[in-house]
Amino acid sequence: MDYETVIRERFRETAQNYEKLTANAEQIQKVSLEIVARMRRGGCVYFCGNGGSAADAQHLAAELQGRFLHDRRPLSSIALTTNTSTLTAIGNDYGYAQIFDRQLRGLGQTEDVLVGLSTSGNSENIMLAMATAREMGIYAVGLTGSTGGAMADACDTCIRVPADHTARIQEMHIAVGHMMCEIVEQELM
Ligand SMILES: O=C(CO)[C@@H](O)[C@H](O)[C@H](O)[C@H](O)COP(=O)(O)O
Numbered sequence: 001m002d003y004e005t006v007i008r009e010r011f012r013e014t015a016q017n018y019e020k021l022t023a024n025a026e027q028i029q030k031v032s033l034e035i036v037a038r039m040r041r042g043g044c045v046y047f048c049g050n051g052g053s054a055a056d057a058q059h060l061a062a063e064l065q066g067r068f069l070h071d072r073r074p075l076s077s078i079a080l081t082t083n084t085s086t087l088t089a090i091g092n093d094y095g096y097a098q099i100f101d102r103q104l105r106g107l108g109q110t111e112d113v114l115v116g117l118s119t120s121g122n123s124e125n126i127m128l129a130m131a132t133a134r135e136m137g138i139y140a141v142g143l144t145g146s147t148g149g150a151m152a153d154a155c156d157t158c159i160r161v162p163a164d165h166t167a168r169i170q171e172m173h174i175a176v177g178h179m180m181c182e183i184v185e186q187e188l189m
């Protein structure tokens, strides 16, 4: 099999998807500025996701807590995917669906932001955390794929990236997340 053809096709698909993503520019700016406003009031940004999106959640929290492009003060951000003792205890005792929700209930404050990454938009643990965020006055941001799944109507803002395959959606989530980090860093330097 000639994989070069496949690779070229993937790049072509990716380029087309990114062209369409420009339609989300206003929404990405809106979410970034909401994060800035909440961080100025002492808010923290929580990230959560499953599988590859758990890695993305950790990646984005690290950009804020550490640095993105510039040296500046650390920004308050936590990935809810990292403490294996917490995750296994909650998962074992209460069920996998509650692993993010319960952490948010314990940690969350009104000025915070929750960013849930789900390519299907249907992961139960993300959906539960989204509902809890809204209940607690935490700004709920969903990052999902073109259909949006159940998450489309369950967030304060749902960013639906214009891709249909899990891998392509995840790649675009990181691109959107990086743009958000760039704006947040620029505003809060
Ligand atoms: O990274 C990948 C596939 O690219 C997988 O690990 C993927 O993240 C997992 O199947 C997740 O459980 C999918 O969950 P979700 O994105 O639908 O919420």
Ligand SMILES: [Zn+2]
Binding pocket: 052, 166, 167, 170
């Ligand atoms: Zn992946």
